[in-house]
Amino acid sequence: MPSSPPKTLRWGIIGTGAISKTFCLDLLIDPKTRGVNDLAHQITAVGSRTVEKATQFIEDNGLGKQAKWFGSYEEVYSSPDVDAVYIGSPTSQHYGNAKDALNAGKHVLCEKSLTVNAAQAEILASLAKEKKLFLMEAIWTRFFxxxxxxxxxxxxxxxxxxxxxxxxxxxxxxxxxxxxxxxxxxxxxxxxxxxxxxxxxxxxxxxxxxxxxxxxxxxxxxxxxxxxxxxxxxxxxxxxxxxxxxxxxxxxxxxxxxxxxxxxxxxxxxxxxxxxxxxxxxxxxxxxxxxxxxxxxxxxxxxxxxxxxxxGYFWEADEVARCIFAGKLESERMTLEDSITVMKICRDQEAGRANLPGGNREDLDSITFDGRRREG
CATH class of the missing domain: 3.30.360.10 (Dihydrodipicolinate Reductase; domain 2)
Known part of the structure; x- marks a missing residue:
């Protein structure tokens, strides 16, 4: 019997920095070169804060006519040609970007760190389950x-x-x-x-x-x-x-x-x-x-x-595709609970600044770690 054609996951890319570029170039590699015959990846949308950056990203990475450019992230989230969103924006923006993508009905692969604290990670995990959507932190090393x-x-x-x-x-x-x-x-x-x-x-x-x-x-x-x-x-x-x-x-x-x-x-x-x-x-x-x-x-x-x-980013992309096509909401190798626990560990490490000369608990608590200084 002839083999079934590979299932193709259509990706939207958020952020046009170096990490997004590396991820995109890996997606463009034929999966058969790593022994994968059941999956394929296609980049159908690239979103940036400006049209110029999005179009330049498409040109620089040889995406040709397969990807549409958008001058906002929201347009990527709403695109009917996108199944899953890869978030490569700065860490402080991960929470908001992932939340918007999930609310728009898109599966999400978000670069590490998933958020800047455990509370944000818990909210995203709960939202993904509520929406019945896949969510994973992009710790690519886990899939080597x-x-x-x-x-x-x-x-x-x-x-x-x-x-x-x-x-x-x-x-x-x-x-x-x-x-x-x-x-x-x-x-x-x-x-x-x-x-x-x-x-x-x-x-x-x-x-x-x-x-x-x-x-x-x-x-x-x-x-x-x-x-x-x-x-x-x-x-x-x-x-x-x-x-x-x-x-x-x-x-x-x-x-x-x-x-x-x-x-x-x-x-x-x-x-x-x-x-x-x-x-x-x-x-x-x-x-x-x-x-x-x-x-x-x-x-x-x-x-x-x-x-x-x-x-080697393609291995985590393959995991995302397999989970989505199997109807899974998270990966067994990179669970949401693991991401939440890691954020709790990171918070405990960050508390070490209180032990430094001149450091104190008041200084530590003045930082919300969602990218903003607390007022007052």
């Missing part, structure tokens, strides 16, 4: 074949009981050389290390302890944040996570920075039988090396090269 293999390796028991985790993602963004309104250092756009790069460090503190599909429970957190005096954003974040004894006796150390670079091994997971080191960066693992504690046993090495084309 290497990520799945690493979780399965840990779950197999070869590493023994997980005892310590070191997870870092630090990138030197040359902060003094950035424009004053650059998103990553703009407190009004929820800039800073915690929400920009911290989610990837946090991801690998959690996945080894909570093997899929176990729900994440809140750890105890001791955190420290270094604030940039000029930009009023966190440039370094460190946290020690201690899990409930009923879950794990492991300690996890999370670090992230906007003005330093990561060490050669960005993620190290130590267990009672050996340790596992990542090959590749925290957000884009390409494999692992496992070293046994027992003398005389050779290392185990597994590599999962990324396809020659693309960055």
């Amino acid at each position: 074949p290497s990520t799945i293999a690493i979780q399965e390796f840990i779950a197999s028991g070869k590493i023994g009981d997980v005892e310590r985790i070191f997870s870092d993602l630090s990138i030197d963004f040359d902060l003094p050389g950035l424009a004053p309104d650059a998103t990553i250092i703009n407190p009004n756009l929820a800039g800073g290390a915690l929400l920009a790069v911290g989610p990837y460090s946090l991801l690998w503190c959690l996945l080894p302890v909570f093997p899929h599909p176990s729900p994440i429970t809140l750890p105890t957190i001791a955190a420290q944040i270094t604030l940039d005096s000029k930009a009023a954003i966190d440039i370094h974040t460190s946290a020690v996570l201690t899990f409930p004894p009923s879950v794990s006796e492991a300690h996890a150390l999370l670090t992230s920075s906007l003005s330093n670079v990561s060490p050669p091994c960005e993620v190290l997971i130590q267990g009672s039988k050996g340790q596992l080191k990542f090959i590749g960066p925290t957000y884009r693992p390409e494999g692992y090396i496992f070293s046994f504690k027992e003398k005389g046993r050779e290392e185990e090495r597994m590599e999962f090269p990324i396809p020659t084309e693309g960055m």
